[in-house]
Amino acid sequence: MTFTYQINDDVVWNKDKKLLDKADRNKPEILKSKIQPVAIVEILPDEKKINGYKSAITKTKIQHLPQVLLKRDDSIILDLGDHYVGTFAIDIQSIGSPMDAPLFLKVKFAEVAAEIAADSAAYDGWLSRSWIQEEYIHLDVLPTTLKMPRRYSCRFIELSVVDTSPKWQVSFQNPVFTAESSVTMEQLPKDTLADAELEAICNVSVKTLMDCMQDVFEDGPKRDRRLWLGDLRLQALADYYTFNDVRLIKRGLYLFGGMTTSEGKIPANVFITPQLTPDDTFLFDYSLFFVTTLFDYIQHTNDVEVLEDLYPVAKKQIDLALLLVTEQGKLCLQDEWPVFIDWSNDFKKNTAGHGVMIYALKRFVELAKRQEDVQLQFYQEKLAQLVAYAKDYLFDATENLFIVAENEEINIVSQVWMILSEIMPPEMNKKILENTVKTLFPIEGIATPYTYHHVVEAFCIAGMKKEAVTLIKDYWGKMIDMGADTFWEAFKPEDPNFSPYGSPIVNSYCHAWSCTPPYLIRKYLLTKINK
Incomplete structure (x- = not known):
């Protein structure tokens, strides 16, 4: 099964006002x-950096910006020094003869240097080109203060003069970027990791999470600026170990719980503006992650009110998913409710989906016990059926690896999700992952930090902490080596130019599901910190 662009315009929605x-x-x-801005920079080719470009500080100091005069086809690039989300304003005036024509200006915002170098007109991906952060503006009268009305996600700002007239030039001064977030760095724990490389990875992770914490946990502040359930789950885990802003997690849970289909199914994501609107996209694993996110939240807060309010919604997701499970315990996925797992379509996801089902149902059973659900035994029995099927039909005892039943494919995500579901004893989980490393490493075909997170957590569950640390450093550390200020939506180390959309210019270079190293490190791997 593959992820497809969904249009389900016949869905009937129920909105729970309470x-x-x-x-x-x-x-x-x-x-x-x-x-x-901290500097004026130029963009230079560098094959070691993401998409082949880096920034370099020019000889012109930022404090001398007003003295830089620009005419037709001139441009200047401002460097904020780090990644931020917010709005931009700058003073502009004409220098020379009277202003006899409007200023025609292009302003481009970029999260990474390569976005400045990219030719927007050449974009031919399947996502809307409207996500490209550039504006064309006519200004009839100067001097003026240009206040950009939109919110942007960027480190670099390019000001390009499309045209003036031969009689005058343009001067820019007082550039100000107003950064926005619902949290501050002052909320973080006041300690550092003894391992400097892991500390650097945690710092970039925290910046990623902070810039995605807006009115909701956004998946990416550049694109799509929405609350996605898969991202919410991982953002919440990272948040517990960093900012600990549980109210934003609660807000996300209530938003999903309050907007379901007539049959009770949760959408994969919701829009916040101009009004609360559920998207007509449905993902099997994301619906189940409402259950696991609620479970994690209750474990962290013991918030009885939230459990009382949202338990029926969680139960409905389990009930709908169990309609796809046979009496034998086999999960039969449907094209209209696909499992996501990862952007990559290089492997089949059926067994991974089976593992997600067990993972979520185990946590739901614990919630059902708390709620004294009269159907508890039923759910326990269905869990037992799913586990039995996985052991009897999806596990190759000769190879000590899980397979996809339909074609006996062996892939990484099957092993990872079955280990995360903990249906095997710890010693067998370790053996499975050791065999995975021997047969399927180095990793290829996995496209996202989202899935790499689950690989690392599987190492942790299996007691392979050294391998977990190595993978964190090799993957997230590689993004830092390639210029990351915040971690990215998609990254294949073997194919750094990969984009799930056909062009990296619309990739999100600050993306929520990449922010989990602080959770992984502090929950599973932390052995020593410096106070």
């Missing part, structure tokens, strides 16, 4: 801070 009101009561205050 739950949505509670979501609204947990709406955060957006905190703002003024950021001044």
Whole structure:
């Protein structure tokens, strides 16, 4: 099964006002801070950096910006020094003879240097080109203060003069970027890791999470600026070990719980503006992650009210998923409710989906015990059937690896999700992963930090902490080596130019599901910190 672009315009939605009101009561205050550019830079080719480009500081100092005069086809690139999310304003005036024509200006915002170098007109991917962060503006009267009305996600800002007239030039001064987030760095634990490389990875992870914490946990502040359930689950795990902003997690849970289909199914994501709107995209594993996110939240907070409110919604996701499970315990996935697992379509995801089903049902059973659900035994029996089927039909005892039943394919995600579901004893989990490393490493074909997170966590569950640390450093550390200020939506080390959309210019270079190293390190791997 593959992920497809879904259009389900015949869906009937139920909106629960009580739950949505509670979501609204947990709406955060957006905190703002003024950021001044730190340098004027140029973009240079560098094959070691992401998409083949890097920034380099020019001889012109940022404090001399007003003295830089630009005419037709001239441009200048401002460097904020780090990645930020927010709005931009700058003073502009004409220098020379009277202004006898409008200023025609292009402003381009970029998360990484390669976005500045990219030719937007050449984009031919399947996502809308409207996500490309550039604006064409006519200014009839100068001087003026240009206040950009949109919010941007960037480190670099390119100001390009499309045209003036031969009689005058343009001067820019007082550039200010107003950064926005619902949290501040002051909320973080006041300690550092003894391992400097892991500390650097954690710092970039925290910046990634911070810039995605807006009105909701956005998946990416550049694109799509939405609350996705798969991202919410991982953001919440990272948040517990960093900012610990549980209200934003509660808000996300209530938003999903308050907008379901007439049959009770949760959408994969929701829009916040101009009004609360559920998307008509449905993913099997994401629906189940509502259950696991609720479980994690209750474990962390013991918030009885949230459990009472949202347990029926969680139960409905399990009930709908169990309709796809045979009496034998086989999960039969449907094209209209696909399993995501990863952007890559290089492997079959059926067995991984089976593992997700067990993973979620185990956690739901614990919630059902707390709620004294009269159907508890039924869910326990279905869990036993799923586990038995996985052991009897999906596990190759000769290879000590899980297979995809339909074609006996052996892939990494099958092993990872079965280990995360913990249906085997610890010593067997370790043996399975050791065989996985022997037969399927180095990793190829996996496209996202989202899946690499699960690989690392599987190493942790199997007691292979050294391998977990190595993979964190090799993967997230590689992004830092290639210029990451925040971690990316998609990254294949064997194919750094990979994009699930046909062109990296619309890739998100600050993306929520890549922010989990602090959770992985502090929960499983931390042996020593410096106070």
